[in-house]
Amino acid sequence: xxxxxxxxxxxxxxxxxSPLEVEALKNINFTLKKGELLSVxxxxxxxxxxxxxxxxxxxxPSGGEITLGDKSIEGPGVERGMVFQQGxxxxxxxxxxxxxxxxxxxxxxxxxxxxxxEKWLDIVGLQGFGDTPTYQLSGGxxxxxxxxxxxxxxxxxxxxxxxxxxxxxxxxxxMQSLVLELWKETGKTIMIITHSVEEALLLGERLxxxxxxxxxxxxxxxxxxxxxxxxxxLRDVKQDEDFAEVREEILSMIWNMEEEIMSGx
Amino acid sequence: MLDWISDNRAVIAAFLILLFxxxxxxxxxxxxxxxxxxxxxxxxxxxxRTKGGWYWALCGVSALMLVWFYYSWGMARAFFPTAxxxxxxxxxxxxxxxxxxxxxxxxxxxxKSTTLVTRNxxxxxxxxxxxxxxxxxxxxxxxxxxxxxDTRELIAIFSNPEYQNEVSISxxxxxxxxxxxxxxxLRSGYDGYVPTAEALEQAxxxxxxxEIPLLPETARGMMLDEVATEAAGISKQFLKLRNQxxxxxxxxxxxxxxxxxxxAVNKSxxxxxxxxxxxxxxxxxxxxxxxxxxxxTILPAESLVGVNLAVVNLYDALDEAKGGLRTVEALFMPGDxxxxxRTQCTEQGPGRWLPKPTDVVGTFWTLGNPNLEAGxxxxxxxxxxxxxxxxxxxxxxxxxxxxxxxxxxxYGSHDQDGQFVPNYKDNLLAxxxxxxxxxxxxxxxxxxxxxxxxxxxxxxxxxxxGVPLGIYMGVSRFFKSFFDPLIELxxxxxxxxxxxxxxxxxxxxDDGKIFLLFMVAFAIMVISARTGASGTQLSKIRASHSLGAxxxxxxxxxxxxxxxxxxLTGIRIAIGVCWGTLVAAExxxxxxxxxxxxxxxxxVSDYELIWVxxxxxxxxxxxxxxxxxxxxxxxxxxxxxx
Numbered sequence: 001x002x003x004x005x006x007x008x009x010x011x012x013x014x015x016x017x018s019p020l021e022v023e024a025l026k027n028i029n030f031t032l033k034k035g036e037l038l039s040v041x042x043x044x045x046x047x048x049x050x051x052x053x054x055x056x057x058x059x060x061p062s063g064g065e066i067t068l069g070d071k072s073i074e075g076p077g078v079e080r081g082m083v084f085q086q087g088x089x090x091x092x093x094x095x096x097x098x099x100x101x102x103x104x105x106x107x108x109x110x111x112x113x114x115x116x117x118e119k120w121l122d123i124v125g126l127q128g129f130g131d132t133p134t135y136q137l138s139g140g141x142x143x144x145x146x147x148x149x150x151x152x153x154x155x156x157x158x159x160x161x162x163x164x165x166x167x168x169x170x171x172x173x174x175m176q177s178l179v180l181e182l183w184k185e186t187g188k189t190i191m192i193i194t195h196s197v198e199e200a201l202l203l204g205e206r207l208x209x210x211x212x213x214x215x216x217x218x219x220x221x222x223x224x225x226x227x228x229x230x231x232x233x234l235r236d237v238k239q240d241e242d243f244a245e246v247r248e249e250i251l252s253m254i255w256n257m258e259e260e261i262m263s264g265x
Numbered sequence: 266m267l268d269w270i271s272d273n274r275a276v277i278a279a280f281l282i283l284l285f286x287x288x289x290x291x292x293x294x295x296x297x298x299x300x301x302x303x304x305x306x307x308x309x310x311x312x313x314r315t316k317g318g319w320y321w322a323l324c325g326v327s328a329l330m331l332v333w334f335y336y337s338w339g340m341a342r343a344f345f346p347t348a349x350x351x352x353x354x355x356x357x358x359x360x361x362x363x364x365x366x367x368x369x370x371x372x373x374x375x376x377k378s379t380t381l382v383t384r385n386x387x388x389x390x391x392x393x394x395x396x397x398x399x400x401x402x403x404x405x406x407x408x409x410x411x412x413x414x415d416t417r418e419l420i421a422i423f424s425n426p427e428y429q430n431e432v433s434i435s436x437x438x439x440x441x442x443x444x445x446x447x448x449x450x451l452r453s454g455y456d457g458y459v460p461t462a463e464a465l466e467q468a469x470x471x472x473x474x475x476e477i478p479l480l481p482e483t484a485r486g487m488m489l490d491e492v493a494t495e496a497a498g499i500s501k502q503f504l505k506l507r508n509q510x511x512x513x514x515x516x517x518x519x520x521x522x523x524x525x526x527x528x529a530v531n532k533s534x535x536x537x538x539x540x541x542x543x544x545x546x547x548x549x550x551x552x553x554x555x556x557x558x559x560x561x562t563i564l565p566a567e568s569l570v571g572v573n574l575a576v577v578n579l580y581d582a583l584d585e586a587k588g589g590l591r592t593v594e595a596l597f598m599p600g601d602x603x604x605x606x607r608t609q610c611t612e613q614g615p616g617r618w619l620p621k622p623t624d625v626v627g628t629f630w631t632l633g634n635p636n637l638e639a640g641x642x643x644x645x646x647x648x649x650x651x652x653x654x655x656x657x658x659x660x661x662x663x664x665x666x667x668x669x670x671x672x673x674x675x676y677g678s679h680d681q682d683g684q685f686v687p688n689y690k691d692n693l694l695a696x697x698x699x700x701x702x703x704x705x706x707x708x709x710x711x712x713x714x715x716x717x718x719x720x721x722x723x724x725x726x727x728x729x730x731g732v733p734l735g736i737y738m739g740v741s742r743f744f745k746s747f748f749d750p751l752i753e754l755x756x757x758x759x760x761x762x763x764x765x766x767x768x769x770x771x772x773x774x775d776d777g778k779i780f781l782l783f784m785v786a787f788a789i790m791v792i793s794a795r796t797g798a799s800g801t802q803l804s805k806i807r808a809s810h811s812l813g814a815x816x817x818x819x820x821x822x823x824x825x826x827x828x829x830x831x832x833l834t835g836i837r838i839a840i841g842v843c844w845g846t847l848v849a850a851e852x853x854x855x856x857x858x859x860x861x862x863x864x865x866x867x868x869v870s871d872y873e874l875i876w877v878x879x880x881x882x883x884x885x886x887x888x889x890x891x892x893x894x895x896x897x898x899x900x901x902x903x904x905x906x907x
Contacts, residue, residue, distance in 0.1 A: 078812065081811055084808060090823065092826040101814075133903060
């Protein structure tokens with residue numbers, strides 16, 4: 001029953017040094033049910049990161065209400081885990097200490113946290129890397145650590161801000177599979193912000209395409225590709241005809257939006 | 266053993282010089298061979314280029330040591346140990362001749378007489394032009410003009426060889442002949458001269474307080490010494506010689522009468538006070554010039570030609586007598602050579618201000634001797650040793666007496682029997698003042714430790730106070746803005762500008778210096794910790810928030826480690842700056858410390874000691890930096906990789 005409910009959410013920023021206000025988000029309404037996988041796509045400036053930061057509790061919305069389960073969101077919390085584009089790992093700590101950071105903040109007993117860390121390192125495919133300094137890991141491995149660090153806290157909702165944006169194509173595909181696997185195995189609610197249309201289609205049971213000025217949800221899709229990706233290889237899914245159709249549709253939609261922005265400016 | 270080493274440092278230096286020379290050339294040989302080996306696969310930008318090679322380091326060190334040995338006259342002393350003694354004898358001759366050469370254009374441009382003639386002539390012109398007409402009568406002015414004209418006439422008479430009488434001429438000829446006699450002696454060689462036993466017992470060059478042994482140690486030196494003694498006699502005789510002329514004597518007598526007449530008028534006449542003062546001053550000035558001329562120190566240039574030639578001849582003979590020494594001087598003793606002053610011979614130029622490497626080691630050895638009775642240490646403090654430190658004195662330092670004052674109750678007073686029984690507060694006060702013996706712990710002692718102690722304590726305080734404040738300034742608007750003006754206002758002031766004030770307030774002992782250094786360390790630590798803390802990536806802080814960390818936990822577990830590289834770099838910089846400031850502060854005031862040693866050495870021109878302290882400071886500074894580099898590589902391996 002830990003649904004994420006977004007009710008008439010809006011966000012305006014003051015432009016520093018001028019009386020102008022920018023409407024980053026306007027009248028956002030949606031409900032994300034427990035266990036759903038949502039990807040959010042849109043041209044730059046459409047407010048998708050702002051939306052994520054509000055859900056994470058880093059920003060206070062200027063209007064509207066947002067609840068997770070029966071609790072209204074009023075700041076960052078353990079029940080909403082974050083995964084950042086660059087990992088945001090603590091480079092002075094080895095892998096295991098990064099993963100159990102949340103547990104240490106909660107003062108979990110040592111045996112318990114050792115077992116948890118081992119379990120999650122296993123799941124993300126980093127068994128035996130516990131003592132490795134994070135700065136010695138590749139970009140993909142660093143993102144695996146970030147995932148494990150987030151999951152070890154057992155959050156209800158996982159928020160990912162372009163988590164695979166800085167990875168090379170091959171690693172990216174592997175990580176996309178990993179995210180799908182984790183989604184299926186843990187049954188967590190996951191929300192992914194991305195700027196890659198293919199990724200949004202693959203990692204979205206639901207997909208929001210957002211539009212700028214003011215930031216709003218332009219169109220919503222329900223897609224079968226995530227389910228398909230659990231049984232088929234992602235490359236095969238991408239070959240499917242309907243995949244290509246939706247991809248082209250969304251691409252031209254975003255293309256038009258960008259054109260509009262350029263001509264408007 | 267040590268005495269033997271000290272006495273034979275020239276031999277040891279010779280050995281070392283040969284060693285350095287050999288390693289210099291061997292290193293070049295190896296280096297060139299290595300370069301040839303690599304020439305094939307080395308391309309422009311080969312990363313191995315920057316690694317250098319031990320052989321080039323050896324080559325550089327050897328070259329440096331050889332240059333040091335050369336410029337400090339270490340080579341001269343190593344290979345020509347008696348050269349300085351012989352040069353000292355030469356210097357004795359030159360010193361003995363100096364009264365004669367001073368009157369001749371040797372070592373200067375003009376005859377002394379020429380200088381006298383031009384200077385006095387100019388002064389007479391000035392005096393005559395500035396005669397105060399108001400205070401003299403016309404006839405008096407006339408007399409004064411005659412006196413001055415006669416003085417000019419006197420200069421002319423003394424300058425003219427025709428007026429010099431026979432006696433005077435023959436006297437100067439005699440001096441020239443005696444000088445020629447000395448030249449002949451110098452040219453006839455030094456066979457048969459034997460140095461005295463006393464001379465042979467003198468300490469070697471540079472091994473005792475007497476820099477260069479004074480008595481001649483060689484046959485050549487004996488001869489030179491003898492010539493010097495005789496030359497001194499001739500100089501004495503020469504100094505008594507005056508220009509004598511009958512014409513001049515007449516004119517002098519007549520002029521003296523005129524001056525006396527005017528002086529008599531001054532004395533007897535009833536002049537107003539200011540008029541009298543002006544008259545007396547003017548007459549005195551006229552008489553002064555006259556008296557400078559009348560003693561016959563002006564000589565015709567022609568009369569000195571003979572003496573001049575004789576002295577030039579003597580110098581030539583001296584040069585010939587030096588023989589091989591001339592080469593030694595030209596090649597191995599850069600600078601002004603050896604000069605004799607009244608009581609001793611001294612090295613001039615780099616030989617004076619650049620101590621020889623072996624002497625530096627010797628000075629360091631003496632300084633480092635922990636036995637003060639045996640002449641070790643400096644000004645009653647050892648260089649670096651250990652001592653028993655009473656724990657009570659640490660207690661005294663850390664517990665302020667005022668803390669005891671604040672306790673309830675009052676201190677005891679004497680009773681009716683004239684006895685004083687201390688109560689608990691008195692006992693606590695004695696404890697706080699370090700009067701209760703609590704045992705002792707071994708502790709470092711000495712000038713070096715005192716300097717290091719000041720830096721270490723100041724750094725510790727600076728880190729303890731500066732890092733937390735800096736971190737808060739990095740994350741909080743209030744701390745940043747509240748403290749920023751204070752710190753940025755005092756920080757740009759050079760620490761030494763604070764020194765006079767701080768030393769006055771806190772005293773010249775450790776307290777004042779530690780506070781001064783604390784000010785330096787504090788500012789640097791605050792700024793580095795602030796930079797480190799404010800540079801924490803937002804995503805890291807957000808991630809920590811999402812992982813359930815509280816603000817305090819983020820400060821402790823995220824922002825502090827994130828600032829650690831900057832903090833450690835700050836410590837490294839602060840130690841360097843503190844070290845520099847400390848030495849300067851110790852030079853300003855104090856009784857111990859490395860800077861203190863250098864300051865005292867400066868006032869007594871002890872160049873060896875100055876160099877030793879400079880070397881100590883350099884090595885200690887390097888040591889501090891090496892420790893910090895090691896700590897940085899151990900504590901923050903992730904630096905630059907995050």
